[in-house]
Amino acid sequence: MMFLKRWCLLPLSGLLILAIVPTVPEVMDSMSMCPNFFLEGTPPEVPGILESGTILNQNRYKTICQTYNNTRRFVTLYDTVNRIPVFSAYKYRGTGKGKRPNPPWKIEPQVYFHSLLEGKNNINMVNSRSVRYEHQASDIDYKSDSKVYNRGHLFPSSHAFDESDKVSTFTLTNIVPQAISFNNGSWGKMENCVQCVMKKYCTDNNEVIEGFVVTGAKPSNNNILNERINIPEILWTAFCCYSSKVNKWLASAHWGDNIAEESKSKYLQTKTLQQLNQRLRSGEPRFEVFPRKECPKYETVTEYYPEINAKDKDCHCPNPPTTTTTAVPSTTAVPSTTAITERRKVSPS
Template identity: 55%
Template sequence: MTSSVTGGCPLALVILLLMSMDPIATEVVNSVNDCTEFFLDGTPPDIPGVLQQGTIQDQNRYKPICQEYENTRRFMTLYDTVNKIPVFSAYKYTGDDGSKRPRNQKWIKKYSKQASFSDYTHQTDYDRGHIFPSAHAHHKSDKEATFTLTNIVPQSRTFNNGSWKSMEKCVRCVMHEYCLNQNNQHEAFVVTGAIPNANKTLKNKVNIPKTLWTAFCCYSKVTGEWLASAHWGDNVKENPRAKILMET
């Protein structure tokens, strides 16, 4: 696991460097620009060969989805219909009301070109790894909204429950402590995604990403400046005793 923390808020640059359903609805929209409320200043990241200056390079393959739950937009996903995994999910961290992770949550399939629940069954090495983690969602409905098949990738179980889980917890603590806007409300813009593997799939269908990455930025009333942080790690089996986050 590798991490980077910077001043300022160059989310697009950070991500560019990183890359070199019953009540749940998937609102497939025409453009990423139709669902910009989850991006800082309404500006989506640049993903080489995928998304540049808000324009999807292959509109037949990559589909922008405004993720809805109980008639409310909760986050945004750019979905790869060939690899059947998200390119990224974008969301806002707005604090945590203390509600627990939903148990026995039903995974809903609403989009015809996505992976299916059966693609992830009978797996011992890979979890259904959230891209937008429920632990970063504000309240019960937000947490439930993350349990959609367009928001997950096959993630190595030891990686998911090891350094990646530790990183998510640490980032949440940082955002909760420092990401307070001028109205004294928690607010951070987060983009988390996956880099596909050239030749590794689950059940010869769903791409098993080689790397997961995440970046956030926020204004900190606490420090009086903009903060940004990025983390990435290889989606491989880990030694459970080696849950260490390395910083660069």
């Protein structure tokens, strides 16, 4: 397959050279340094931006293998013009104990070389300063209009595995301006529900939790925060995993308009992958959040919500609708999850 081109962060072994010879970050032609954040290493199809694994405008869109404390945590496709991510992708591995951290907000030094000390030779995200960066958002961009929008995580810290992973999500390349009541309302409840589903059902045959999540933002045409940051009109997310508990692949999707919510009881409707693909489709080229055939495109996981709510008081999934599937077109072949399961190689993460 073809892989994303990316601005690569130096491997640790490369740091040994820095003391001898001045270097700059190596530009790689693939995502071979961080392949584990997509299901089987296959990124989404985003028409006009990312097609067949190739970034069409490599000057505008940058792939960031998000690195904190010399460890790669997740991956982001970043739009340097709108100064928001197209999407962030991560592997859900369960969550350890610990509260939401409150670290300094960070930036990606290889998207913008602010200084020699922070930029060219730094493999890690660094703290944002009180300046405006040309190709990415800065901390002060979000401080000027806190009454309407706050910082919406695409990879939420609540889904992160440990404390270091949680801290790594506080980078401005993983953030979009999000309506506060939407972020704290239906979107937050959806994140809770999806986490409960993955924690209970996304386990392989070795009882290791593993779920793949892609969360993105659809930019608006002319809604701009502080004349710099695009305020997306829609936020979307989807997950896919194999479940040894029910012996099949599971997937669902959600999206919501990035506007203020009047009702605190609102829930986002759980949708199929196919419904999300159609919602984000632009013209003839298809949008495909999970291009691989393992993920069921016409099913959701709403049938499991009652059991999840009954067994975990911290889970608040909505009541399921009367149906949990989307009719499969007669011309479309849906792969057998049983056959896929048999050839799935399951190993601990």
